[in-house]
Each structure stands twice: as C-alpha cells, then as structure tokens.
Amino acid sequence: MDNVNKELIQKIQTREEVFTILSRATRQPFVICDPESFNDQVWIFENKEDLEEAAKPLAEKKNPIAAIKVENKSFLSFYTALYTLGVNSVVYHEKDKKTELDLEVIIKKPDFSALPEEKRPLLNPQLQLSGIYFMQEFRRGVDMKEKENLAELEEEVAANLVKSKYLVAVEKQEPGEGEEGKKVQVPYVKNQNGDIFQPVFSDAEEFRKFNKDKKFQALLVTFENLEKVLIPVAKGAVVNPQGFNLVVSKDKIGAMKQRFGL
Structure with a gap:
C-alpha cells in the first residue's frame, strides 16, 4: 500500500x-x-x-x-x-x-472460523446484497416499465432466498418454562391492509435491530422448513422488516420450493 x-x-x-x-x-x-x-x-x-x-x-x-x-x-x-x-x-x-x-x-473483515460452527453468527451477505439491489429498484418512484433489470434482480433474490438460512423470533423461555402444550408467543407485523406476516431475519444484526427490547430469542430455520414455523394466521413471511422489508407470501414460498426442487 x-x-x-x-x-x-x-x-x-x-x-x-x-x-x-x-x-x-x-x-x-x-x-x-x-x-x-x-x-x-x-x-x-x-x-x-x-x-x-x-x-x-x-x-x-x-x-x-x-x-x-x-x-x-x-x-x-x-x-x-x-x-x-x-x-x-x-x-x-x-x-x-x-x-x-x-x-x-x-477495517478488517470479521473472522469467525475459530469458533465452532454452531456458535458462528448467521450471515447472508449475498441475500442482503441481492435484496438491497432489488428493493432499491423496485421502490424507485417511476412507472414499473421504467424500472431496470427488475426481473433479473428478482430472480437473483429468489435464488438467494431459497439457499439461505434464517433466524425466527420466538418469545424467550425462562428456565423451567416450555411445558408440553404451552403455546410459544411469536411476533408478527401487519401491513397497511391489516394482513399479518411473520418476521424472519437474514442475519444476527437484522434480528438485533428488531429485538431491541430483548424479548425474543432466535431459532435457526432453512427456507425449506420456513412454512412449518409460520403461525397459521400469517399470510407469509417478511424478511428483514427493519431492513429491505421483503414480503414473501405462503403461496410464493411454496412455488419457489417447487421450482428449486426443495
């Protein structure tokens, strides 16, 4: 240098x-x-x-x-x-x-290789990057026909969504809690129409931004199993609600699983 x-x-x-x-x-x-x-x-x-x-x-x-x-x-x-x-x-x-x-x-790139795999923080930089590029263009204030490469950007997001793992927020359990039959509270968000979506997170930082009051703990889930952890009233998932805020409906999750052979 x-x-x-x-x-x-x-x-x-x-x-x-x-x-x-x-x-x-x-x-x-x-x-x-x-x-x-x-x-x-x-x-x-x-x-x-x-x-x-x-x-x-x-x-x-x-x-x-x-x-x-x-x-x-x-x-x-x-x-x-x-x-x-x-x-x-x-x-x-x-x-x-x-x-x-x-x-x-x-600034030196964080290196977590010395940590056991189960203790390494979840990172999905390719999902974050593709989601950012897609949303920057999707939410640009012009007609849809003027938005550049939107189909390609959406395709890249879809591919990264499918191969990523996620953090799902659930209510913190105190020692001795979690008896059989007790329902675990799960947070949800509503859109302007009142539709309910369950937040999921691409990495530990996105989870931290949502969990400022430290009410929740995070569970790791693959895209393949995402539908299984969604609460019944949810119409789908919202990825990184404090970030690029990408809504993925249950129908779209199912279609993507089928398309990518999950």
Whole structure:
C-alpha cells in the first residue's frame, strides 16, 4: 500500500464524522454496483454538501434517498455492518476527488472460523446484497416499465432466498418454562391492509435491530422448513422488516420450493 493511501485510510479512520447516502427503500446505505469493476460500493463524504451534490443524479432517477451522518464512535459498527450487506468497497469523496478503497483496508473483515460452527453468527451477505439491489429498484418512484433489470434482480433474490438460512423470533423461555402444550408467543407485523406476516431475519444484526427490547430469542430455520414455523394466521413471511422489508407470501414460498426442487 502506498503512503498516500495509508494517509487517506488514517484520515478516514480518525475523522470526527462522515456522511453517506441512505436508501429509504431499504433503510440501509445506498449500494452502487460500479459498471466497470462490478464492485459493490458505498459512497462516503467528508461533508453533507458534497454528498447532496453527488446524490443529485440518484435523486433525479427518483431514488428515495437521504443523507445520514456517521460519527466516529459508530465507525466500527458502521464499516463492519457493510460486510453483512455484501459490500466490498468504499468510495471516499474529498471535494472533487474520489478514491475507491477495498473495505478490508479500512477495517478488517470479521473472522469467525475459530469458533465452532454452531456458535458462528448467521450471515447472508449475498441475500442482503441481492435484496438491497432489488428493493432499491423496485421502490424507485417511476412507472414499473421504467424500472431496470427488475426481473433479473428478482430472480437473483429468489435464488438467494431459497439457499439461505434464517433466524425466527420466538418469545424467550425462562428456565423451567416450555411445558408440553404451552403455546410459544411469536411476533408478527401487519401491513397497511391489516394482513399479518411473520418476521424472519437474514442475519444476527437484522434480528438485533428488531429485538431491541430483548424479548425474543432466535431459532435457526432453512427456507425449506420456513412454512412449518409460520403461525397459521400469517399470510407469509417478511424478511428483514427493519431492513429491505421483503414480503414473501405462503403461496410464493411454496412455488419457489417447487421450482428449486426443495
């Protein structure tokens, strides 16, 4: 690594704050696929004014976006979380200068290989990434016919949904509880029409965001067994309700299982 990059990385790591573009469609940093390198990028800015200028083309395409500030005390959690989203590079903006850096040179990728498999946190970066790209485009404020590559993006999400494992929230059991016949409470969410969907989570971070009051514990389930854990009144599952918030109906779950041979 050259000295210029070393100085830049140190500058990035020690700034009081930076700014990034938030996608209102996913409640995550806006992710951009570079057309030449195909790197999955998040853009970082030294000040809000530069962000607003760089974000104009995104806003003109009717992307629902906002500027968010990331303070130094949150840098570790912010950059680490990018790994869970499948992001592999950061583009740092200093006025008119842009520098792309691998995420790994800013913060080391978490390594859980030393942990026993049953103690490793659940991660689904490919599902997160495909879900983010799909929802960024699906929720863009233009006519459906103007949305680019939506069928391809949906196909990629479907493939990742089927091969992923999930965390399902259930009420915490105190020692001695859980006698036979006792019903375990399961959270659900309602849409604007009052339809009930059961939340499921692609990774531990998404579960943590939902479980802020720590009322629930997480159970691991495969897509193949997802229907079995859905409560009878649920019309389907909602994946990452605090994130990209993807609704998958029971009918669609069944159709995907059949299509992918589960």
